[in-house]
Amino acid sequence: MSTALALKYSQAHRQRFLAELKEFVRFPTISAQPQNAQAIRECAAWLANHLGRIGMKHVRVIPTGGHPVIYADHCRFSSRFSGKPESDVQPPDPPRPTLLIYGHYDVQPVDPVSEWRSAPFEPTVRGDDLYGRGACDDKGQMFTHVKAIESYLQAQGDLPVNVKCLFEGEEEIGSPNLIPFVVRNQRELAADAAVASDTRMLGPSRPGISYAERGSLNLEVEVRGPKHDLHSGNFGGAVHNPLQALCEIVAKLHDTHGRIAVPHFYDRVRKWHVEERGRMFETGPSDEDILREAGIAQGWGEVGYTLYERTTVRPSLAVAGLVGGYQGPGVKRVIPARALAKVNLRLVPDQDPREIDLLFRRYIARVTPRTVRSTVRTHSHAKPVLMNPAHPAMQAAAFAYRRGFGAPPVFLRSGGTIPVVSAFQEVLRVPTVLMGFALPDDRIHAPNERFHLPNFYNGITTSLWFLAAMGALTHPELQPGTEGVGSMAYGD
């Protein structure tokens, strides 16, 4: 199949593609906030409808314990998705490779909302960028694949490769329902490789493919003291303030060398060979790049590692939020009854989130002063993942980037976490090509998130070429090195 007609179609419809993306961004799909459940359902229905309109088959909105999953496929001999294992599923014949395309339509919260130049759910183009929550993470990036699929189906009536789409609404809360869903439906989701566009490039003309993601562990630490808030005049000096006690606990989470102070935390952290560290140093962002992106003058963290290493091959711990006492303007003279910290840990091979969770809880119990009580709650966790850059699907993606962006990609480690990638690796036994189209300054998770529109259009072109290149692969070619971690040539 030639990609020429599909490419022409995709170029001719750019304005409509942008208008549709704006429609998609307009849904306030903040998965963490219960009041958005209706908007999430509406967005899921919109997306499913959209997939049907562009020609995808077997489109389904599948309820979960949380927000719905959307499935659709387009296979030469389609194995109809049933929601439960079927023994009579047909394997693709002739053996055309199958690609699983993953994305998420949920987004991060928008606060502090006062810092947005335009409202987060009123997508607005300024210059070459589309501003809005989710414009980049991940509605815009996943939409590149949707539009590439449309271009093939509308221009040529078929796709060069079997495609299964799996779009979820809970990535930003740790994919609590998608991972069991993948386990339950592993036969229906069987594929040769997966692709997810939810990561970063190094710059507008510097594409990158992430071959590693950190794991994640999201916890809450609550400290409780008096049974209700107390007047700080009447009781100040005689009561251990839970907010102060929590600050004292948080201050003990790192040692003076920027290392996480939880005992045995680093026991399983993999040591990298000098060769791999050298390769990272050559290909990855420099300290200066990272400082500039972060908008800070001075780095911080574990001594003996570059900033790129600290954010990828070394674990980290961030207090992502702290709730306690009076939050409004002016003053309130109070000793709050409780305080709560939201803690986000990033884990690396070979740390196990469940083991780290236990170590963290044991440490918090140990450093909690006897004058207050503490509780730790676990929100979500995901294992770190590592893929082989030599896998044919990775190489197909490299080829596609050269066509889409005019430059070969560098293989990068990402410090982020896409929870389902570890499930794809462990359950479906396929690598996930992390084909990022985000720029370092796209402000994902922050106010004024944006998507660089040239990346949207080049991303569609890249996806078109990726589908073509995947279609040109044969099954035997797709077998080697699919298992990730264990088979890494240069991990030790």
Place this chain on the structure above:
Amino acid sequence: MSTALALKYSQAHRQRFLAELKEFVRFPTISAQPQNAQAIRECAAWLANHLGRIGMKHVRVIPTGGHPVIYADHCRFSSRFSGKPESDVQPPDPPRPTLLIYGHYDVQPVDPVSEWRSAPFEPTVRGDDLYGRGACDDKGQMFTHVKAIESYLQAQGDLPVNVKCLFEGEEEIGSPNLIPFVVRNQRELAADAAVASDTRMLGPSRPGISYAERGSLNLEVEVRGPKHDLHSGNFGGAVHNPLQALCEIVAKLHDTHGRIAVPHFYDRVRKWHVEERGRMFETGPSDEDILREAGIAQGWGEVGYTLYERTTVRPSLAVAGLVGGYQGPGVKRVIPARALAKVNLRLVPDQDPREIDLLFRRYIARVTPRTVRSTVRTHSHAKPVLMNPAHPAMQAAAFAYRRGFGAPPVFLRSGGTIPVVSAFQEVLRVPTVLMGFALPDDRIHAPNERFHLPNFYNGITTSLWFLAAMGALTHPELQPGTEGVGSMAYGD
């Protein structure tokens, strides 16, 4: 003048008095929050109108740079209040003592609002208590005097003593405009003593008069890092998280002995003679009392002092609020760009709030890591005060309490701060009788604030007898020991 008719009147109208207090509590007069400015103006107008209706003269709502001050008086030879010094003001003749009654109609914020059993501004009687924000602090307590005045004026047509009422709307934010107002209008406000009911008793039948208040210094510490919030995956480990840095700073505000770690902080703290400490031990609440009131099992703070001493003659520092990062439900994986702590210091003789402010700023600058920037902002400050329990106005109050509550009051130190009391002492050169009617478990500043209704009614009776006793005093009797701190018999 006999108090019999006034007492009878006050007993006959209790139900109406309660209904009026509920009307008063219904105004959401949170002075810290700009959106309540209109409610505050409406409440000021309501209160002024009420004072006029009960027979007070020269009622005025006086605009300030913030929320209005309300003035009214009733003097045998009235010195009309003009808002600026007048040379032709008539001294009271015959020389009847003048009492300045202070109160505040503003209230504390209501959050966490979910913990209120009934809405904070829908005053509700449950059992013997009136629940609502301000029911006790200070609308209910100040209203005891308003109703005592009404009882005299309506039942007998006159008061036993000259009275000036000064009610403000900014006490809970540190009285920023009232103190300059007192300085500007000291001739019009001239009096022999002041009274304020905004403090606590020891229990329902254990009245107390506060003869000391701690000073107050309200500050904000802001820590800034990256120019905007960062994704905790992409940057976690390479950036000093401002929220973590702020926790580290807060953890350094106390040493391991519960003392405030700011250098030279204790240099001017007055050491008390063993005789005074013994008196405090005998008359004040025990450690057990304070633990029970606070609802905690274990005390905390500066070693070597009782909990009563720690909350009265020793300074304290409370982090009253901390704002940073994601506050909503669930998780947001972010490194916030900034974090802010609200700090409330309580000061004791002979600490100077301005000097402490400087010491605090110097210390914060010193303990701020070089990887972030910090700023300190001062909201308000008030000096500590100390009055002489032997002053005739104090003794008149003691007499009144015996009549109102059937028990003599103990003279107590209060850990709280009523900023204007130091201005009355320094500018008007009069002591303030801190005639508290609040109970230790009235939850002032906290959810489910309440006022014990027997204390409301006994408070009115006490105020009636206090006005009578003050009226029986002569000017020479009121001269000794009015200057507080310097003339304390047992301070050293």
